[in-house]
Amino acid sequence: MHADDKELLYQFQNTATKERAFTAIIKKYQEKLYWHIRRLVVDHDDANDVLQNVFIKVWKGLENFREDSQLYTWLYRIATNEGLTFLEQQKKRSTVSLNDVEMGLSNKVKSDTNFDANKLEWKLQVAIQQLPEKQRLVFNLRYYDEMPYQEMSRILETSEGALKASYHHAARKIEEFIRNY
């Protein structure tokens, strides 16, 4: 585990320094986790809700956190699960098919105030939202967060081989989409 994280966890166990340590953890990981969630749920307000729920869960569970894994991996796992749960709830509420939800996410990207269809970054975002959920997650973690497969495997509880395959499929689909867009 990273030395800083160890120190923060130690401070978190102490009642006097608990809140200060937690604030430091939030500040350290908030942006990484926010963008991970935002790429998943697209909308800022949704991402904000999910992120806050993530940190509340961290607050409740950090005392029982086992230091045999990295704090960063544990946080990403919580964020991923919360994001997927949020999408699942949206599917149930909207009672539409999975494809429709993915199309809905693409439409959300297009409805962003800064959306520019001519820019490659936005085309890429539209393409990512049309991927299946697992491929989307793997591609985002690898492409944007530059996460090693080993780490990703712990977060998504999937073998490294399967993750590599997913990433390859995703990258090819995206390229094809961008070329035809």
Place this chain on the structure above:
Amino acid sequence: MEKRSAILNELKEISPLLAETAPQTPMQVPEGYFVALADAILEKCRIEDLLSEASFGDTFHAPNGYFDSLPGDILAKIQSQNEIAGELETVAPLLLQVSKQEVYTTPQGYFEETDFMTKARDTNKPGRVVTLRIARKWMNLAAAAAVTGVLISGAFLFTDKSDYAIKYSPQSPLYTPAPTNGSVAGDSLQKDATTEQDRQQEIADDNVFEKEQTGDPEPHKVHDLKSKIQLLSDDEMKKYLEENSFPEPTISVITEMEDSL
């Protein structure tokens, strides 16, 4: 993190187009969002702690030993249902083949209505209280009106006296007592005869007086006779008819009275 170069090399093999693109998210966050985020989350965490300290778990309790006896209770219930079926099998096996589905139907929307009524009853809206003040007031007024009516009627009975009653009252100055000679029965008869003669004389006097005043005797005769007859009380009329029980004398008396007028 894995080195960017390794990831790029991998991406170049899969998708050269993506390898040329910078991995930047084009989406934006509101200004100052990450500055205030930590405090906002910490505040929420404090609320969560307070809520969890409120210990909602103590609100509901299962009775002691509930879960220990639950499997046995469920099995006993299942067995009792089997017993009913077994009993029926020995008594009337045909009934086991008959569906227990209800054949009766309820009017459409019956249970919805019942539910509505229950809801209406459940509301804690107090019922309308009707006071007895208005009814009591009317009863008092009615009693007062009845008492007033009795008093006014009584006053009329005591004060309203006819001319005849005034004239023939013993207190009246016009009253002439009957002579008291002979036996009691004879006195009575004599008194009645005198009274009758006096009345006839009185009527005749009145008519003469009116005749002198108006100079037109004929219409007043009939009118005065009628008014005099009207003055007679029921008892006097009855007595008169008893005394003149035969129709011929009655007519003759009336004729005589008319002649005298």
